[in-house]
Amino acid sequence: MPATSANDAPVIQIRDVTKIYEMGDGTIQVRALDGVSLDISDGEYVAIMGASGSGKSTLMNIIGCLDVPTQGTYQIDGQAVESMSNDRLADIRSRKVGFVFQTHNLLPRLTALANVELPMMYGHWPNRRQRAENALELVNLADRMDHRPTELSGGQQQRVGIARALVKEPSVLLADEPTGNLDTSNTAEILNIISDLNHQNGITVIVVTHEQDVAARADRVITLSDGHIIADEPNGARSADESSPFGGERGRERAKRDRRGMRVEPRGKVDAGDIQGSATVAVGDHRSD
Amino acid sequence: MSPLDIIRTSLYSLSSNRLRAALALLGIVLGVCSVITLMSIGRGSTDRITELIQGLGSNLLTVVPTGAPLTLADVDALGDPLYTPSIKAVAPQIGTFGTIHINNNTTQAPVNGVTPEFLQVRNLEMATGTFIGAPHVESRAEVVVLGSQISEDLFGNQDPTNAEVRINGRRFRVVGVLASQTGFGSMDDQALIPITTAYYRLSGQRIPGGNISVEQISVQASDVDSVDQAIEEIETVLRLSHRLTDADDFTVFNQQEILDTFEETNQTLVVFLGAVAGISLLVGGIGIMNIMLVSVTERTREIGIRQAMGAKRRDIVAQFVTEAVFLTFGGGIIGVVAGITLATVIDGRFLIGAEWNTRVTNDIPLIALIVSVAVGLFFGIYPAVRAARLNPIEALRYE
Numbered sequence: 001m002p003a004t005s006a007n008d009a010p011v012i013q014i015r016d017v018t019k020i021y022e023m024g025d026g027t028i029q030v031r032a033l034d035g036v037s038l039d040i041s042d043g044e045y046v047a048i049m050g051a052s053g054s055g056k057s058t059l060m061n062i063i064g065c066l067d068v069p070t071q072g073t074y075q076i077d078g079q080a081v082e083s084m085s086n087d088r089l090a091d092i093r094s095r096k097v098g099f100v101f102q103t104h105n106l107l108p109r110l111t112a113l114a115n116v117e118l119p120m121m122y123g124h125w126p127n128r129r130q131r132a133e134n135a136l137e138l139v140n141l142a143d144r145m146d147h148r149p150t151e152l153s154g155g156q157q158q159r160v161g162i163a164r165a166l167v168k169e170p171s172v173l174l175a176d177e178p179t180g181n182l183d184t185s186n187t188a189e190i191l192n193i194i195s196d197l198n199h200q201n202g203i204t205v206i207v208v209t210h211e212q213d214v215a216a217r218a219d220r221v222i223t224l225s226d227g228h229i230i231a232d233e234p235n236g237a238r239s240a241d242e243s244s245p246f247g248g249e250r251g252r253e254r255a256k257r258d259r260r261g262m263r264v265e266p267r268g269k270v271d272a273g274d275i276q277g278s279a280t281v282a283v284g285d286h287r288s289d
Numbered sequence: 290m291s292p293l294d295i296i297r298t299s300l301y302s303l304s305s306n307r308l309r310a311a312l313a314l315l316g317i318v319l320g321v322c323s324v325i326t327l328m329s330i331g332r333g334s335t336d337r338i339t340e341l342i343q344g345l346g347s348n349l350l351t352v353v354p355t356g357a358p359l360t361l362a363d364v365d366a367l368g369d370p371l372y373t374p375s376i377k378a379v380a381p382q383i384g385t386f387g388t389i390h391i392n393n394n395t396t397q398a399p400v401n402g403v404t405p406e407f408l409q410v411r412n413l414e415m416a417t418g419t420f421i422g423a424p425h426v427e428s429r430a431e432v433v434v435l436g437s438q439i440s441e442d443l444f445g446n447q448d449p450t451n452a453e454v455r456i457n458g459r460r461f462r463v464v465g466v467l468a469s470q471t472g473f474g475s476m477d478d479q480a481l482i483p484i485t486t487a488y489y490r491l492s493g494q495r496i497p498g499g500n501i502s503v504e505q506i507s508v509q510a511s512d513v514d515s516v517d518q519a520i521e522e523i524e525t526v527l528r529l530s531h532r533l534t535d536a537d538d539f540t541v542f543n544q545q546e547i548l549d550t551f552e553e554t555n556q557t558l559v560v561f562l563g564a565v566a567g568i569s570l571l572v573g574g575i576g577i578m579n580i581m582l583v584s585v586t587e588r589t590r591e592i593g594i595r596q597a598m599g600a601k602r603r604d605i606v607a608q609f610v611t612e613a614v615f616l617t618f619g620g621g622i623i624g625v626v627a628g629i630t631l632a633t634v635i636d637g638r639f640l641i642g643a644e645w646n647t648r649v650t651n652d653i654p655l656i657a658l659i660v661s662v663a664v665g666l667f668f669g670i671y672p673a674v675r676a677a678r679l680n681p682i683e684a685l686r687y688e
Contacts, residue, residue, distance in 0.1 A: 066682050087601045087603075090596065090599050090600060090602070094598070094600075095599070101685070105593075109301065109305050110301070119598035121298070122290055122599040122600045164598075
């Protein structure tokens with residue numbers, strides 16, 4: 001199936017979104033996002049980059065309808081989310097968003113098939129089993145359907161995670177550091193699957209990452225810093241060096257260091273982020289958590 | 290989320306920690322088991338008391354004097370079928386206390402002066418010999434009928450018929466022994482002599498006019514349905530013969546009333562026992578709540594995942610409440626089986642010095658099951674609501 005051409009109305013439309021977290025007794029206010037505006041069209045493959053504390057997690061939570069903005073408007077598929085109740089948000093998550101997590105977040109006692117069926121439980125989906133099987137076939141796991149997560153490799157678990165995100169045909173596939181816990185070969189495998197889903201099945205993909213080679217697969221790279229978008233550029237050459245805000249050599253260097261850090265601490269995200277954060281303090285464009 | 294999904298999800302969650310589920314279940318099992326056992330004991334003892342009282346005959350009425358004495362003249366009047374068509378038999382009674390002895394055996398016992406009707410009115414049966422007859426009453430004969438216990442105390446296993454005993458120093462000939470009879474008004478430890486003998490030979494009291502005063506009159510109504518009619522007739526006859534214009538100088542006790550009072554008291558006992566057992570069920574419920582709270586904390590991440598997958602608050606609430614109800618319902622069923630078994634096992638046995646009587650009526654397990662489900666609902670809701678209120682972002686980050 002060829003990539004569908006982008007519709008006129010964007011799938012994601014974010015206007016002047018500000019998110020303020022209140023710490024303590026409301027005395028300390030943290031502006032995690034500050035006046036962010038962003039459009040993402042149907043079929044796009046977007047990477048959101050930024051260091052820890054840049055606001056990319058907050059942006060992801062808002063795009064994924066796990067959180068609502070303090071100010072500004074956000075529409076997903078033309079539906080305004082900012083004033084929705086918890087249940088309506090849950091409904092939007094159920095129908096429009098497919099999450100892929102860094103730590104897979106599969107339910108350990110369910111088989112791969114049951115894990116993929118899980119999101120369809122919340123909403124009245126017919127043919128759940130058939131759909132789940134199709135989704136698992138799409139990520140080449142047809143022969144592992146009855147395995148539990150502990151019986152699967154990290155890469156296979158993440159493929160189950162992707163199948164679970166896909167199964168309801170969401171408006172957007174939202175991947176948060178999808179390869180953060182994986183080694184190099186599994187990373188490549190997962191990124192290939194995500195690219196294929198975007199190119200061949202026309203699924204809108206948003207990947208949140210701090211890794212250059214993950215972002216390099218995207219058509220468009222958005223870079224956040226201190227709650228602002230500091231760069232939003234197409235990634236035509238799909239070259240990490242061209243679009244890197246850090247410059248080629250340093251970017252590659254950082255990516256290596258991150259992976260090395262993760263091999264030592266396989267649980268990953270926080271530790272890797274800390275390593276990254278401390279390594280880039282000298283650069284001066286990051287804020288530590 | 291469909292009901293089937295909710296049930297499947299809850300069973301999946303429970304099966305993930307079987308030991309803990311089993312321990313939480315145990316509290317409910319014990320609670321329900323004790324509710325059923327105690328309530329069955331309560332019901333059983335009600336039955337037993339009813340049985341004992343009805344052993345006396347539920348058409349038995351007792352008249353006692355509360356002012357002027359009742360006399361044999363009153364007894365004759367009550368026995369006249371012309372005035373009291375609903376009365377079958379009338380048995381007057383004088384009670385004294387006597388020392389009965391033979392050779393070197395001595396026993397103290399109530400000695401009752403009665404008439405031949407006493408045997409029928411009080412549903413008594415003879416073990417050996419004969420009862421006091423009309424000629425005995427007429428001749429103030431010194432004959433005695435012994436209760437089974439007294440006979441055993443004085444004569445052991447020997448037949449005492451025609452033996453001579455002394456009651457308060459006077460010689461009496463034993464004409465018969467009563468069959469042993471349990472229950473209220475048992476005559477096992479009493480001796481019966483003709484009423485005239487009791488009055489003239491043993492008792493010192495006399496009333497003017499040569500009439501024999503009696504302590505109580507037992508009246509047998511013709512059947513259970515005519516009890517009320519019989520009471521009216523007794524009152525009419527006695528008020529006439531006593532020439533009363535205002536308050537009665539006697540009281541008529543109705544066996545049915547006594548029975549009702551007992552049953553009422555016992556019903557209170559049953560409810561009380563049930564409530565005591567209910568406390569253990571409550572404790573079991575608190576155990577369930579505790580387990581569910583731990584479970585919610587432990588599964589914070591799972592809840593986050595489900596929320597991200599589109600679970601609404603009510604889906605999360607339904608899942609956790611269903612888990613709690615499964616626990617209590619499962620515990621309830623096991624408890625019902627255990628309770629019925631226990632109640633059946635102890636029925637009719639002598640334990641810790643008492644005879645236990647139990648009766649499991651259909652409503653007891655039903656109530657126990659309903660209550661256990663209600664306990665699950667009540668104690669499951671708070672943990673479930675806490676689970677549903679989790680912030681999905683924080684829940685997903687929870688380690």
